[in-house]
Amino acid sequence: MSQVEKFVCIGCPIGCPLQLTHEGQEIVEIEGASCNRGAKYARQEFTDPRRGMSTTVWIDGARWKRLPVKVSAPIPKDRVLEAAGEIHKLRVEAPVKRGDVLLRDFLGEPGVEVIACRTMARE
Amino acid sequence: MLGRIEGRYDVVVVGGGPAGLGAALGARDSGAERILVVDREPETGGILLQCIHSGFGLHHFKEELTGPEYAERFLERVVDHDIDVISGSYVSSVGIDSDGDKHVRILREGRGISTVESKSVVLAMGCRERTRGAVRIPGTRPSGVLTAGLAQKLVNMMGMLPGKRIAILGSGDIGLIMARRLTLEGCEVVGVFELMPYSNGLTRNVVQCLEDFGIPLHLSTTVAQIHGRDRLEKITVAPVGPGFVPDLSRAWEVECDTLLLSIGLVPENELSQSLGVELDVITRGPRVSSSMETSLPGIFACGNVLHVHDLVDFVTEEALKAGRFAGEYAQGIRRPKDNITLVPGNNVRYCVPHTLAPGREHTIYMRAKEPMKPCLIKVGDLMQRKLGFVVPAEMIMFKIKPDVLDRFHGDTLRIDILPYEKEGGR
Amino acid sequence: MPDNYDVAIIGGGVIGCSIARELSRFRLKTVLLEKNAEVGFGTSKTNSGIIHSGHDTPLSTLKGRLVVRGNALFDGLHEELGFGFRRIGELNVAQTEEELEGLKALKALGDEKGVPGIELWDQERLRREEPNLSRALLGALYCPSAGVINPYEFAFALIENAVANGVELRVDSPVLGLEPNAEGLAVRTPGGTLQARFVLNCAGVAADEVAAMVGCADFKILPRKGEEYMLDKRLKGLVRRLVFPLPTKTTKGILIIPTFDGTIMVGPTAQTIEDRGDFATTAQGADEVFGYIKRLCPAIDARDAITAFAGLRAVSDTNDFVIGPTKVKGFVNVAGTQSPGLTSSPAIAEHVLEILSLQGLELSRKARFNSRVAPPPRFAQLGHAEQDELANKDPLFAKVVCRCELVTEAEIHDAVDHGARTLDGIKFRSRAGMGRCQGGFCSSRCMEILSKRLAKPIYDITKRGGGSYIAVPIDLEAARGEPPLHPDARPRINAEEK
Structure with missing residues (x-):
């Protein structure tokens, strides 16, 4: 019994409507792409959709109240909100340097770090 | 950072965002010696500092960076190149004396007012957001109606939320990015309303900022009324009919305490106007030659003050170029005046620069008036390029090789975007 | 034991603030109660900001008698208080032959009232003086004594000067109840009850509701909404004087107002409304304003609007100011002060002091009264x-x-x-x-x-x-300063320091 999943390609502003036909976990066909990026995107979205993520955390002793941070590698799409919740529990203190690692193996994903996106001096 | 700034400079750059920093590096690259960047904000980096999402730098740094990372890395290069940067400083006027020297008057936080002399000046003041007044939404004037950029600053830097239940008018990229940002911070984003039948943001942002979180995007829909005495209580939204007039018979009400406006950006050219720089009525930025020089000799412009960009990498490229020519000018190098005027033709909203000169390679930035796919960009009879698509939200950039213009003998060159049928259909 | 005052003023608009400042010249204990966070935040802030010459209001009305005097007092007030004010003059323009005749009648009324410097301009003069107005206009009546003011600055300066001279200002203080008693009235507010010999009802759009608290329901306020549209700076200088059509019985019409700061404003509409909280601008209002204004000045376009707002005029059902003592001893109305209320306000303040004096309030001048406020740096x-x-x-x-x-x-x-x-x-x-x-x-x-x-x-x-x-x-x-610390957090997290 084959099923169809629909995606909108994000490769460029055309936004090709993609149709991915699958039987269970097996991909049967990908239609609708006007270039080869479409199929690749649909396959990734079907098998393991991931997203990069950035947000801010509380910082003490700096000019601003929030420090921008990001995850160093994409995380599973369905865990983005959970990730934000975890990161927001952080509170850091100035000074902070760009690239400082705040959390390692984030969400149990090996090698994924939460890192500071900018330097903030102590004021 | 710096104490006294009195004295003579080769190049003074007004604005410390990506355009200003890029121009300063370009000026250094050209061999100019004394370069000063004047930034009005307390920290240099411009609006990038509040754009904490990633997607910057793919062209320039060959990796995907967040706004603050891009700004900091760029600033490091500028400082490494021994360029003077002052923040918290505001250029109130630029005077030009009879020798063509520029006198830049600077109000500097904590240090008073001083005037520096410079051989050339680069305008890189950026842009501002259109406000409620620009679209005349009827209704009351409660708090809770603000631009998406101000909301971004409140959330990302000051640690506050603009409200808890958010509606967004306009699907520009800042609005889409803020929809996701506020969702991650625990707000409920009830919908994005877009006047046009298509989104004004990148598809990637529509998918990753709205669809991922189940936020509805209502196309051909606008906010017809604002309700609430002290604080926003609800909005009336309505589909638009011909001429973008709201069809109130199909209107509905949306409860929300916040309405973000993401309805476009306008170059900030008050300083340019006070100088007497000639502006383009479409871009609302200066008219510039192929060396990014405005109608006033030795005054250059780049970045969002010139025309609103959607990618910072393009700003950087344009700014490096403007800086190089400003640096050359400061060293006494004068290029012959451009002798070809570019004319926007079919489905072309504008193109920058406004004039060209033969014998050099040119980068043309332009925008389409409406979506078209597939299509053909035609530069007079000189060259044409096929494109899979054009949309107003995405700036078009292409290069004209030096030898192409050698074949041209007229004074105006028209650029058209024309529909194009692929041979043999799909 | 409640606080005791000689006079309590309800309402901190330009009327209440003008009276407060006049009272501060005398040895009196005065309090001004304002329901908003600051004075001038009601009708005063959304006013058109015009100091009328007063040529068109008949002497048979109280407002007709106070307006010319009010206008004349503004030079001195401006000198002392430094608010934005300039006499730019006003024009009543005629669009038809019939209106040209109307201008002559208007001039006769103005001359009778002693309005200075009125002139009739023919079409040629009008075109020369205001070249951007419609070529179709046939002529105008020019009154040089009209001016423009930043009305909120006027309210701020008045109250600041009054406070400097001893008046007490209570903001966020709506009046919840009024109780006549042997010594005057008890005034109930959220911050407590106070006692005053005299209570002045300067509550603007809410004045009839305040009067009803003491059973004086002899007038009604019929709020009339006006929408105004502020235009982009690039139109500065397009028109140099206030431009009015010929006034009708109910309204002065839709105007071109070169504000004190030079930005041009157009409006207001005039719509009687039920809901006193209705400050909404409307699509119809914008159409009405920009549709009409094209007849006066074709260069003004709706696209030039940078912001819009609406205000409520405190129109009384007598169609005149309602100023005077009431059947309740000590309770004095200063109500119905719609246009030309702002212009008349200094004269209203003088008039109210005469009333208070007749009612038995002893006015003895202070030895020291500082009449000046330093204007803000610009x-x-x-x-x-x-x-x-x-x-x-x-x-x-x-x-x-x-x-x-x-x-x-x-x-x-x-x-x-x-x-x-x-x-x-x-x-x-x-x-x-x-x-x-x-x-x-x-x-x-x-x-x-x-x-x-x-x-x-x-x-x-x-x-x-x-x-x-x-x-x-x-x-x-986090806002309370006690955010939880993340157990896994590593570098530079303040957990390390403990």
């Missing part, structure tokens, strides 16, 4: 040398906060020093946030300054008081 309007001098004295004059209007941080502090408690309070005192970006860049900085100066959390800063908050905390624990 950095943007100064020459370079003066700007340099200011910046040398106070480095905050070299720190630009509002780039659209070139307002410095020193001026923001000055606004707070002179009573600003809200973002609108800062905006209407310093102009920060009034320009093209409408506060997009400067309001976050203004919030920080207010928060620091008022020692209030930034979340408690409002646009204009009440429930008009700007922002809420991103997370409550």
